[in-house]
Amino acid sequence: MDTKKTRRQLGGELVIPCLAIAFTLYFFSTIWNSPWTAQVSAFAVGGVLLLVCGMFILRCVVMLGQGEGSLGFGNLFSRDDIATGRIGLFFTTLGYCLLIERLGFTLTTFLFLTLSMIILSKGKRPLFITAISAAMALGGWAVFIWAFDTRFPRGWFETTMKAVLANG
Numbered sequence: 001m002d003t004k005k006t007r008r009q010l011g012g013e014l015v016i017p018c019l020a021i022a023f024t025l026y027f028f029s030t031i032w033n034s035p036w037t038a039q040v041s042a043f044a045v046g047g048v049l050l051l052v053c054g055m056f057i058l059r060c061v062v063m064l065g066q067g068e069g070s071l072g073f074g075n076l077f078s079r080d081d082i083a084t085g086r087i088g089l090f091f092t093t094l095g096y097c098l099l100i101e102r103l104g105f106t107l108t109t110f111l112f113l114t115l116s117m118i119i120l121s122k123g124k125r126p127l128f129i130t131a132i133s134a135a136m137a138l139g140g141w142a143v144f145i146w147a148f149d150t151r152f153p154r155g156w157f158e159t160t161m162k163a164v165l166a167n168g
Contacts, residue, residue, distance in 0.1 A: 010060045010069040012076030017053040024049050038150075085119040092116050104155015105145060110137035 024046045031042045063069035081087050096112040103111075113133035118126055144150045145158055146165070154162075 007067065007072075008063065008069040009072035009075045010063060011071040011073040014057065014060060014071075015076065017056050020049055021053050024053075038148075085122070088119040089116055092119065101153050102155065104158050105152035106137050106141040106157045107155050108153075109140055110134055113137060 027042065028046055031039055034042070060069060064071070092112060092115045095115075096108055099111075100108040110133050113136055114130050117129045117133060121129065141158065141161070144152055145154070146161070
């Protein structure tokens, strides 16, 4: 019987929290000229994200100090990534980032939500998922673009809805 304890590889687990911290700090740098209400909301959400990431990193530092973990990246990619849809979610997210400027917030969000939920559900109930995704994307449009007039990317849907609402 092997009495040597296997150390948890924390390097792969730290990738997303480190990227989240970098994104949050970048996001903070982009909202300086926004209205104060948007700044308060952004700093509240970003602050919670930074707190949670900080707690996770602190936990990893403690595990490293106690010899329970290593900074290895062996668990970053595995065969389970294909079965769980992680690779599909990565490409769906990448597609969202690449297409949002061209297609606009609402349509890109609808496509992202639909595809990611279909991947996660392994193709079950696609009509229900499409309906939920449409409701969520329309809700996002109604709140962020129509009601608050944020600077989210405008595409065909946003342009059409602006014309419809302006002309009755």
